[in-house]
Amino acid sequence: MSLSNLIQNWNSFRTRRPYEGQYDDAPYKWAMVIDLDACIGCNACTVACYAENNLPVVGKERFGKGQAMHWIRIERYWGEGDAMTSEFPDHGAQYLPMLCQQCEAAPCEPVCPVGATHHSPDGLNTQVYNRCVGSRYCSANCPYKVRYFNWWNYPDRAWPNPLELQLNPDVTVRSKGVMEKCTFCMQRLRAGMDKAKTEGRILADGEVLTACAQACPTSAITFGNLADKKSKVARMWKNQQVDLAKDSQEKSEEGIRGYRILEELNTYPSIVYLERVRNLEA
């Protein structure tokens, strides 16, 4: 059963690619822009994610084994090559908020033997906890390393009473043996989309934000609906000349900052990063 799933998934992955106009008729396609020139690396987004998504605190020992559960993390680099080019980081550090890129051709999806991760109609990589059997293939296949596995049964220990009273009832508390990842705060999206549906409309731009985007003190994270051409995120994608369905972007001129990380792997991520700007003359 799982083998046939794998083969079937892989076949559809090989043949199906995001195509131009894929989301033209869809009400929603969630996407993000992260401005690395505005990001100051302050960790407000990461803590917001812990608060919103019931992420367990794993403690020093497990953190040291690479078992941290931060769905969004700030990576800090000292250089673009493979060594320092000068004695000091003359132009500061390079901060990178890294979270699930919600790839349109997600490498994690086809390798799931049980179909626990799949692509949602609004363009997200979903993770269905009760379906997950913990093979961890998805994590192995993720080039961004943004999937996190529950090596321990955190409900037993991560929230000593009364810390568990803070848990968000809209988000499952994951138990041992399942994979988890950034969901673009789909509990917020779902509540918003349901409300909008009842009112016979689609969500307005900015009506629902992910926890990280809402907290970010410099508003470095723009979140929105790419299917809505008037949304800020769609205008930014267009302005930055990034096309969801292309695996390499042609820019009309120099100095346009938008790019997608590891785009060359044909993952078609839903997050556009804007290059960090530095006055190198300073």
Next chain:
Amino acid sequence: MTMSNLDRRDFLKVLGISGAAATLAGCGHTSIESGVEEVMSYVHPQDFVVPGIGVFYASTCAQCGSGCGIMGKVREGRVLKLEGNPESGISGGKICGLGQAGVQAHYNPDRLRTPMYKGEGGLTPVSWETAHQILEQRLGPNSPLKGEQIAFLTGGVSGHQRVLLENFLETFDSTHHVTYDALSTATGRAASKAILGAEQPLWNIHKARLILSFGNDFLGSGVSPVYMARQYALFRKAPRGTLIQIEPRMTLTGGNADRWYPIKPGTEGILALGIAHDLLQHEEFSRGVPQEILDLVKNYDRDAVSDITGIGSDAVRLIAAQLWNNTPSLVIAGPSVEGHPYGFSNAAAVQLLNVILGNRGQTMEGQAEHPFPQLTPTLGSYHALADLNQKMAAGKTQALLVYGTNPVFTAPSHLPFGESMSNVPFKVAFVTHMDETAGHCDLVLPLLSALEDFGTHVAEYQPDGVEVMLQQPLMEKLYPESKGYGDILLEILKKRKPEAYAAFPDYYSYLKTAMVKAKPVFKVSDSDDHFWEDALRNGLVKWNGKPTSLEAKLPALTLPKPAELTTDYPFYFVPSIRPDMRDGRHAYLPWLQESPETMTTVVWDSWVEIHPKTAEAMQIKEGDILQIQSATGSVRAKAYLFPGIQPDTVSMPLGQGHTQLGRFATGVGVNPYKILDPIFDDRTGELAMHATRVALRKTGEHQVVVKDEGPTTFQNGQKLVATLSADQAKLSKEI
């Protein structure tokens, strides 16, 4: 989903009955069940309370003194998450990580739940009845205490908590309110006051074309980080401003600089005068500059300055040239400038650049005059604690009340506050958590958390007019035996001065009365109740005031060249302030412990940062356990190789090393406060926190450094964080 018209306290009464009793879904329930879980009915809720839908209430963040307006999402009687309050001019709807962790302070498993009284076997739980008896006996109407016999030691405190505290002391004919801040900026404030006539001017960051920051971590641990970060975002939009940061150890702000310079600790003032010297070569700048300034800078030519500071003479010229080309600019100084024996002069020399550059009135203004000076925050200093310590050691203090500060943990070992406390017959701590100082007290009172209590806050930094921020409970109290700080004080006051306070059943009514009385100042024509409800709903009351102008004076400066490093203590020691841990009071919050410190990505630990070149010369590898020895004491910590540090400097983060602050803080890391040498600023008497020098000794032991970064800290040619030169960016065309 904001609070509609209601009496907040009725709402809480309702929640108290049904909300707090509501059972919570257990974790990991995975089948369809019948008759297992309970589902509680509300008894008599407000109409807008709908199960499953969160309601947002405005309040004020009490995690630091910035006074950010926040909103708490409340569902089924529980506060689940904090967001920024868009009504607040300070937070503007944004919130930092430290602020978010406020919910963990509230739900923390190690909160103190009952009063504790020191008996023979140490502190043991007692009832509130007993606690009140003790309080009345010691501090009640028959107390013989007078004047300085009683001392109230606090951290920064503002709003009506401050008013009530001072009224309380007044009944003892005392003004002995001592404010201590382990990370005091008193030296910098004094320097700013001496030159500009304002302790904390407004910085119009977004208007600056160039910011020259000497060690001010305004994005991380400065005076109002969320507000500054919001301004910084505007500053980086077209036409993009440039940030130059000069400091011995790279702070979060330094990590965002266009150009970062490592400087020898303590030489910042000399560099500033060197830059001034270069600037004043330009006639445009020197015109109208008083002769005394010209005289002051004339000996600080580039080469001389370069020798002392370690900043190349080309760099000095380049910095001056950029200041020359980019006006208006903004020059600010931070803790690494102030923390020296001549920190005042250092900071003043830096501020002098603003005067020369004509930044006053452009990027720097005075804060609006405050309509309620009695509500402004008391700002702490080190020497206030030292004075108190002296009095205590001399046996002059008969009663000590401690609130919002932990000097036993943060005072250096040459100020043995814990020992001095044993000379005080009666010591009371107002805490939410048992900390090191409370452990030395006779009576420890469990406070409500910031999310359970009423209060008002006034921030030190008021960007626009003055905002009086309101704090209100976001849920019913978790522990029946905890009490509000205001309520406890009021109860004593009612006994000491019934004619003035008997009318107030609780702190809430005191607060409401006081706020309503202030209504005319806010020029609101609403009824009293409306005014109050609006204030609670918005989380603040705003007073529109105009920025004031700044003066320009030149105080006498002494800027000797710092002594050379010796073979005994061959390293400068820089304690760094983590934006999340601050002085260490937040170490009990697991989210913050697990949040990688941004520059190093280390978690749950203390470490010592060394420049890779220095480490190589000493054959030190990451994880080697080093003994860091100062003239005062020593600590052991793992080495972390860090390129963002001046090579003769080592740095350790403050905040860890608690012996008593709950399970998440106790035993994590070491406490570098304890090795700071007794060196003080010559003008203000403040502890010179950056003036200690240390020796490193290898212990031969090694442990893995637990951190988030991977084996490489480079991108290896992949396009992860791409950098674009500012002259190529087309920011003005962007959305």
Next chain:
Amino acid sequence: MNYGKRIFLWIVLFWIGSAQVFAEPFVQGGPIGSQTSDGYDALGPVVEQPIEFPHNTHAGRMQINCMYCHTYARRSNVSGIPRLDKCMGCHNLIEGVKDRPRIKKLFEYWENKQPIPWKKVHDLPDFVRFNHERHIQRFYFQEKRPVREVCGYCHGDIASMTTARRVKALSMGWCVSCHQKDHLEKAGSTVTSHGPNDCWLCHK
């Protein structure tokens, strides 16, 4: 029997089984002990409640609209339990029944300002989100089906019971069986649509 054949047989059996159930998914569950096609108990256990609330009197004999008491169901994900003052709103005025044991118990709770600790009868696993609001908006307000029918899709004919008892499987297969059916878009229209089938619609 080889593996392929066995699979085929299972599919056929499943199809037959489901065809029977799917043909009329809104009937009452079977007798105790019987199972739906996907193996769940069709009929839940009898749940003892702090007050034996007679749905048959309120919804049955008195014909009170379900949503009069269960007001949250059309506004929120969760239907919650009716607020206590809702009960009192009527029962304060109904003198004739005030001496009955159940009503006495109700007054006791009210006077002590105590919530009634009802037992949850329809309790889904923690990883499932069921949105009451959307279902009621869709079938009651949009398609204008009778309220007892709409609630009854999942709760059965509560109006014939005293305290509620689960009579539907509430299993995923059972949910999906209805989501796959064509439903009228709104009253009077002939356009049909079926329920969404995205995993993250119900799994949280």
